[in-house]
Amino acid sequence: MTTVRTSPADPGPGAPALSPWTHVNQSSVPPAFLTGTRRALARQRAACHDAHAPSAAVFRDILDQAEGTYFGKRHGLAAVRTLRDWKRAVPVHSYSDLRPYVDKLLDGDANVLTRSEPYALLRTSGSSGQPKLIPTTRHWRNAYRGRALYAQWGLYFESVGMVPGATVLDLSWERSSTSTSVGDYPSYGISQRPAAVSSVDWLPPWYDESWFQGVEGESYRNGLYRKLRLLAGADVRLVVALNASKIVGVAEVLAERADDLVSDLRNGTLEGRPCHGGADPDLASRLAGIRRANRGMLRLTDLWPGLALVVAWNSASAALYRPWLDEVTPGVPKLPFSATGTEGIITIPVDGHRSAGPLAVDLGLYEFVPAEDRDEEVPLEPDVETLDFHEVEVGRTYEVVMTQANGLYRYALGDLYTVVGRIGQVPRLDFVGRSGFGSSFTGEKLTEKDVYLAVRAALGDQWRSLPLFSCVPVWAAPPGYTLMIEWADDLPLSPDRFAEDVETALQQLNIEYADKRAADRLTPLALLRVPPGTFARVEDRRRREGASPAQLKHHWIQRDGSLLTHAAAALAEV
Template sequence: MMLSGLMAAQSLSALRFHRALARPERAQAGCLSRVLAAVQGTAQAERVRGFPRVRTAREFQDAVPLATPDSVLADIEALKAGAPRVLTREPLLRFEPSGGSSGASKYIPVTRGLLSEFHHGLAPMLFDVLHARPAVRAGPSYWSISPIGRKQGRTPGGTPVGSVEDSAYFPRPLQPLLARVFAVPGAVALLPDVESCRYVTLWFLVARADLAFLSVWNPSFLSLLMDALERHGERLAEDLERGVCRPPVPDSVEVKEALSRMRFTPQPERARVLREALRLDARGSVLWPRLALLSMWTDAQAAHAVDAARRHFPGVEVQGKGLLATEGVVTLPLFAAPAPVLAVRSHFFEFVDPEHPGARPRLAHELETGRTYSVVMSTSGGLLRYQLGDLVRVEGFHRATPCLRFLGRADSVCDLVGEKLAATRVSHVLAATLPGLFGQRPAFAMMAPEWMASAPPAYRLFLDTDAPETRLEEAAHALENVLCEGFHYRYARELGQLGPLRVLRVTDGVRRYEARCIALGQRAGDIKPADLHRQPGWTAWFTQQGMPRS
């Protein structure tokens, strides 16, 4: 009944979205007008010559330069200090942390206008799930939006950093209803560590035999959650039976305070079912027989982890997510569309052709099927012509609006599980760390990701050096500490989605590197040194006995 009410609450926004799909140019013009109004009269607008006279997309492109996370850094710092009307006329609600390309982290300003734009994309997506898959309406959902285990803070100017409730991206009147629909209370996010978050999350999930929908971001998140179920299963069964919750971590004031906000009642029958599930391989099917849908990333690097997640839930349908960034929502999945559909009512979008980066970016209605583009967005949160660095390919059109498949990062970023490790960041870390450890930078030094058969993916640093093994271990520890200054890398490590960095010794590194680049299809004259190579498989290449002739 509650989910039917939720579907009804989203119906108007969904109707407007589906009407807009037939006329994307008109919908985008409306988004641009809204963005311009939000920025009018701000310090940002004053820097743009003739900004009050800008009306059309072409005028906007001619007047406002393309932006990057680095180019807006000064404005973000002013906002963090408490300065008003810097990017938008609206006051800030909070900052959301995200990964930076050249720095450790970046802060995205969130306003009511930006949240409204998120809702223009999330509401049609939620409506489509509830309408197209009625079984999802038969029970509660676990829908993870905000990161677990994340501590909130404030900027020097007093603005909150980070959200707690998953419902925070929806309008305030809907949030109490959403909180009742979620199987796991939002207070779980207040727990101070990942292990206790997982344990308490599992308590509430196992307690719901009628769970109908699981929505996570990276599929490895779900795999790690099920691994924790196996690790702590008997303890969890005892807690369910007694109606208590004892996370397997040392007691702390923060844990006790968070648990005091939740209610735990005896669940003897669910304890019995859990013990039965622990004896079987298909634990998810035993625990949640009504589970109808899994929602997760299925594109780009996340595709590697989908099968491992699905094995816990045989027979349950998987829906790939669209592209949602901290800065805004780019695409949303619809069951009737060939790929996630552009969030045409959310923000104003432009698309750069990587083959012609100097050309005028294309608008949504100008895209061509089969072509790849880099996404640029302008939002009511004050980011104008902001280059996300995400590559998408046009898979077709739903009505007249493009359907876009996420391919990965366009700005030399490695993103296995959401850590968003940029080549520029790696270059800075290596330059700052290696000379102090080895006297000078080794002749060959390169980081690359590795996918493991029975462990989380991780990074390896390959060094051509005669230094002792103890020095390599010191280097691994030092580099890991610096990389963990980045929000997303640290978060992936805390969740266990990403394994620790290790340093491996190589010999004849430059030549072996060149040989593999040639084997991968590059011409010898085009090969460039790389501090971060996004192709996995380098461990096997460097450790093999022989080496192909180049």
């Protein structure tokens, strides 16, 4: 791995001040790292074909982690020997059920959920509007989560024929120093991890590179430009992100700032400041020529002709990005990122399927509740009957109950997966969305309760009776939401101020929504005022068209934009 470093010494009178970009590394992947990822991938593939042994090992480890803990004693886990014992002893939990155990950690108690003490609490949105705090331990990262990342990257390297000297652009997480404290614990999002736990945690070769590290106070789009500039001369073969929207965002920044990039390459600068990677006039001239030939356009494949694979989530609402992704990376194959979240990992891709992956049976215990036979909006009962992984059926959709060694025991994740096949002994799962009504273009996981509470807060004293409104996801680049609300002529509120207040409340209620708005990955909330009675007209029109009562149930948030179409048609009849 070639790294150019410069001394931080005083450059002397009259010399330009040194920029923060003290080195530029092409982030080439060394042979030993490639070998390690290949081994992890081979192990993951083997787990698919001999699934019961690794699943049993996970079960034993989870019981070991719970031994002697406050949770273990409360549930009599010392007497548990089988999965049947386990299901009888431990009820299915929502996060609110598990939160008291997290509160005990915050109060300074030890040995609460796991024998391995948490070193941080990962932060993600909760359905109540309060952030969920997920314990993360060194044992969990070293034994499970880190290893899983090596396996999926092994697939990506295998797919592009990765060789020493080739480069990646990793947008799936960022080494960031930004964190807050909750009690005695640091707290941050899963994609902003400040440090690796150990050498067996996910520790890629680009871990110390300037393009990879977060910069305090840097805007989202400026951060993307910095990555483009610092890797402009590299042989990038692979771009990896969680959300396809981020790759589309990189492509948009490249198109918007092509002139800046050509200038910086010609002058050896970054944002006009000295960049110690040096100038590359030949590359600057080549890109300028491509722009002229393409009517001012510059695409990722122009910058990196060797780009051979793009990785991102590619199911549920993330699938809406497929046309955009294909447009900005024409002809480049696509593979999915693992089905992963703050709470744990569900699937790890091991082959060329574009959206679905096999259940990660060696990373946790997974139980399944058929989704077709129950009301999605009602939480799972604590004693709900569940199926094990070998009992699910191809073609059916299930809600997942997950147990991982971080202390989330029989946790009702709220995620729905359809079984689309099998790999060896394990089901291949395709994520189809969240149970209950909600929306998530870029991982914001906006819920009905978020919208309801935000509108109620914005109306304030004007909340005299139940107003009719609904939040509608509107697909665009970037996407956003339109709040359709029946608006009386005598309502003494400024529409613009009301929309701003709803937007502010949504960001306060949902930290992921706030993050995506701050990064311009979602547009500001739009307000659509309609006359009183509009929702009734829509319902009447749809009833005449044959809609069932279940289809006419009012929701504070919609799954798609069809409400706007129905409303326009209903109002045209007036």
